[in-house]
Amino acid sequence: MIKCRILFEKVGRAKYVSHLDLMRTFQHSFIRAGIRIKHTEGFNPHPYISIALPLQLGCESLCELLDIQLEDGDVIETIPERLNPWLPEGVRALSAAPPVGRVGQLRRVRCAAELIYDDGNAAARLDGLQELFARPNLIIEKKTKRGVGELDLAPHIGDVKLKAVTETVLRLEAVVSAMEPTVNPSNLTDAVTRNAPALAPDFARYRRLEVYDAEMRVFR
Amino acid sequence: MDQRLERILPKVQKPARYTGGEYGEIMKNKAEVDLRFALCFPDTYEIGMSNLGLRILYGVLNQMEGVWCERVFEPWRDMAEEMKTAGIPLYALESGDPVRNFDILGFSVGYEMSYLGILDMLDLAGIPLRSAERTELKPLVFAGGTCMYNPEPIADFIDLAVIGEGEEADAELCLLYRRARDEGWTKAAFLKAAAQIPGVYVPSLYDVSYHADRTIAAITPKDGAPAAVTKRIIQNLDESYFPSKTIVPSTEIVHDRTVLELFRGCIRGCRFCQAGYVYRPIRRKSKDLLLKQAFEALSDSGYEEISLSSLSTSDYRELDGLCDGLLEWCEPRKVSLSLPSLRADNFSMELMKKVQKVRKSGLTFAPEAGSQRMRDVINKNVTEEDILNSCRTAFEGGWSAVKLYFMMGLPGETDEDILAISDLAFKVLQCWKKYATNKNRGVRITVSTSCFVPKPMTPFQWEGQNTMEEFRRKQQLLKDNMRSKAISYSWHDSTVSFIEAVLALGDRRLGPVLESVFRRSGGLAAWEEFFSEEAWNAAFTEKGVDPAFYANREKGEDELLPWSIIKTGVSEAHLKRERVLSREARTTPDCRTRCAGCGARTLSREGKCDD
Structure with a gap:
């Protein structure tokens, strides 16, 4: 698996999408985009995604960070262009790269x-x-x-x-x-x-x- | 975004349901459209967005050149109050434009308790409630959906109703509206012409007179309105629109998954079931097309769950092949498949295992009645043996939670029939004790009873509903006779069911009552927290309307019923025959075993049904 950190913005009408709803929205969006990512283990597996710092409802952001793990062989840099057509209005990936720091x-x-x-x-x-x-x-x-x-x-x-x-x-x-x-x-x-x-x-x-x-x- | 709106959204619960902007919503250039259509759902976003019919109509209308169809839902009370305070009229989610400036408002009405939601939404939009007060062609207000098999209770408020499936009729209405607007017709001229579209019912073109005993004396069409309005159906479902590309809400809704409609209609003929009668004839989609549409819809939405939809999933002729095909695609993609509406009689181990492969969901059976006699009265055609066999299969397969649904107050019901519910639940418990493969987890058997509401267009349309007191007595009787702590019992409130019956069986004299209730208690009446018994009682008293006249009174078979103008294709003679059989506790075989000659086949151009 390849660790990938996506920088994304959340602006406009999308600022009213709650943290949990945004996680689900990304889960659906990766599937729509055909980007295969690591799933959680267990009885009810779902795409594993993690957003660094939950954003307050109603607040816009230009600097959100989302961590996923891509399948081996995937090309990190192309993630934004592959993902963006499938995201709802106001949510847009700006760049993707291997994580530099720990979220802590x-x-x-x-x-x-x-x-x-x-x-x-x-x-x-x-x-x-x-x-x-x-x-x-x-x-x-x-x-x-x-x-x-x-x-x-x-x-x-x-x-x-x-x-x-x-x-x-x-x-x-x-x-x-x-x-x-x-x-x-x-x-x-x-x-x-x-x-x-x-x-x-x-x-x-x-x-x-x-x-x-x-x-x-x-x-x- | 409107700054006034931006200021109130942080103050309300779940603001994402009021913003639009979801993946898959359809945006159009206002300069390129000449007809603005507000597809209105008189309940919350979460309920409305879970409705497949709404998604179909949204897609169909937006495919039309020059038409922009947008969604409008009923806001929750907190939002409605904030909107009123801020002076924001009801708006459509896509554009944010006020609904009162739209050309057409089409309400999708599937539940009688949402009638107040129509009034709530018109009021929030700043549109006069009564059709007669709206003298201009624009905005045109109409309704469709299952409730419109008896549109009379809301006759005062709507300009017209579309009876039956709306995919084609709604589009025809738009075309006629456009012509009327461009040629400067009056509203009256438009309605007169609209009444000539098959399936369109214009309440104001019918005069209703009454006997001294309050029953209907005559319903007289005028201005050339038809003496009978027959529902519309889609002839060939394989050629009809399916929303492969649809909106994926950014916030959680009730049914947050891909829904695949297998067929319309039902072969079973349960005598209480309005859907079973009004959706005839049976028209199915072909397996290969369903598979194609399922994969497209799952791929485009990113959903990880797909649910098969119909009135009786196990009656789909190619269900095994369909499930195999779906699972072959779904399993490697970790998409789960759910099969609601399985019948207890042909619930197979094999099918269950298939569904279980990906994810296991709870099991619900609907015997509807406790005793065999009563199940024969309603023509459920399920035996106790069927139910226990299915439960055995389930328990052997590892399930440990079973829900059993029943109705109370069915025609001719005795206390013995009520107690039989308790007996059946106890037998299910014994079945678990005997066959469960994993007893460590214990068992949960949940019995739920609803209060029977006689519905128009069914053999029980003439029956009176049990009184609220009678329902409460029966609920207590059953509660006192539940035989194990492993069986829990819950029941529906009879007051709501009583109002449902009044509205289901009512006529246009209820218009003033609805308006009065709305002024007293607002919309969202389908929600327990906003349902007000006091408001209904006060309104009935104020308007001099006796609700028992509609709900509890048995109607004569020669009586002119409020919905007499509306035709479903099923003959009244068939309904009367079924009623006679029900009184003798005699069953009618399902339509596949033997055609009962209900008449619905005549709606098919080729005379086809369940081919």
């Missing part, structure tokens, strides 16, 4: 949030948000398996950039912790809502841009 080494994610202010005065929030994200502590509520707890986001966010894009849209970009703790892009607006409610947007869109290891090298 994926530590940071660069993500973006478009904060939308219906009053058309987005820029007026810029300074307040700059100040907010510079605070030493940024507590949010975080749901865990054990219930609702509190998390201080401040040590897990870095490289915050804020920019007014239009009258109604502010763009917030940051590098956040990918694992232990997992910081979702929407946690950025959670921090605003909790710590500076007056600055909270009316609506926000989220997108993952890139994934990194602990040393901020692009992870593949």
Whole structure:
């Protein structure tokens, strides 16, 4: 078997496809594409696929990673062009290569949030948000398996950039912790809502841009 | 995507069912189409996308030049509320365009409880509910599907109904609509012309008058509408459209697999079964074509499961060869094969082993009635020996879970017949004790009873349904007499079945009731959490309608029934003959053993049935 890691994007309408549904969608898509991949063992075998970092429902991404194992003799590099015609709208393989790092080494994610202010005065929030994200502590509520707890986001966010894009849209970009703790892009607006409610947007869109290891090298 | 929609989707459950964009959906250039068709299913996405008929019509209509057919489902309550708050009218999944701007809305209606879903969807779309309030040709609202063998309860809301199979009639309607629109016809002129299309029933072209006792005195056609509307059938299934290329939902649906339709119609003639009567004559697809279509559909969808569909799978003449051919392809590809609707009488070890090769599923038998007398009354033509033999085969083959389905409230049923259900379940348990090859895992026998709903177009269409109290008494009786802890018993709520009977057997006087119930409790009435007994009771009282008149009253054989205009090809004389036999607990052999002369054969151009 050949280990293969596919970089793919998930944008547009596809952002509402849940993690589990996306796994099933890929399983079907590999079969449609005639790409034979390793199946799970056992009574109910199905194509074995693994997605590195489950993406929050409603969040777009340009940097999702999917691991599969191809049959010997397959050509990894041709996977995107063979797979893409069979994927639903919004899901597209960008490249495929042998995995470089172990999934556990994926530590940071660069993500973006478009904060939308219906009053058309987005820029007026810029300074307040700059100040907010510079605070030493940024507590949010975080749901865990054990219930609702509190998390201080401040040590897990870095490289915050804020920019007014239009009258109604502010763009917030940051590098956040990918694992232990997992910081979702929407946690950025959670921090605003909790710590500076007056600055909270009316609506926000989220997108993952890139994934990194602990040393901020692009992870593949 | 509409930004208003984008804002509400994160707030609702399972948003993927409201976005479209799945693999296989059909997108067209709006500039290149002149007829927008909204194929509406009055229930959720998960239910609707599991419906083969819907997929067939989607494909057929989209094959038409200039027609873009899109899907519309009934949103779950949370989504409906958010849409109303945000001012988003009901939209089609492909384009996201509001349904109210479409030319035609075609509803597929397979279950009476989804009538409220039609009202819900029209309301969400911002389209007036009543046909009479929609004075323009556009949008045209019609319905098809099994429920339309008695369209009268929704006569107020639809402009017309297509009776029978829709593949050809729906397309003919589109062509006539296009002509009417281009030539500037009035809606009335269009409906008058549409009534001349075989299988099209236009309720507003019939005046209904009533006797003092509330029964129907006369149904009078006007404006040249036909005195009888005979259902449409596809003459040759091998030449009809099959969705080899179809939509694969990106979210889980109820039947998430490839479905292969083997044949339409049924040779069995079970007297309670509406499907068995209305889908006649029997038309099958050839084995080789089925294999070809199965491989195409599996390859294109990537599904790893295929299910054979028909009213009685084991009656397909070439089933062995078909299964062999399917398995030969499926096994190396790890695709599993499921065979629902197997009869208990010819369930063979060989067939079971074949299915088991890839994956083993649960086993369900439907004896329908506990006693032999009752099974003869309904013409089930299955003996206790058949059932026990099949169970033995199953237990010897390693199965340890069996479900047994029964109906309660069948015509002439006594308490002895009810208790016979318990006896039969106990015999199945003893059979397991005697023959099971692996007793370590224990056994699960599940008995389920539903409440019999007399259906139009069957020999039982004149029967009254048991009252809700009677059903509850019988359920309790059976529950008290179950003889082992290894047998679990579950039953359907009789209230829902009562409303089903009212709607199945009802007439156009129910229109105001449906509207009142909808205003009180909204759509999705097929879902327990949204079914409101209080709303129905209040609506019946408010509108002065006695539901028992429809559900519980036995109708006279000379009575003019609400669906008298509609013809299935099966003669009323045949239904009456079958009713007489049922009262004598006498069976009619299956159509393959001996043609019972029901009349459906006359629908076939070549007079063919089950050839």
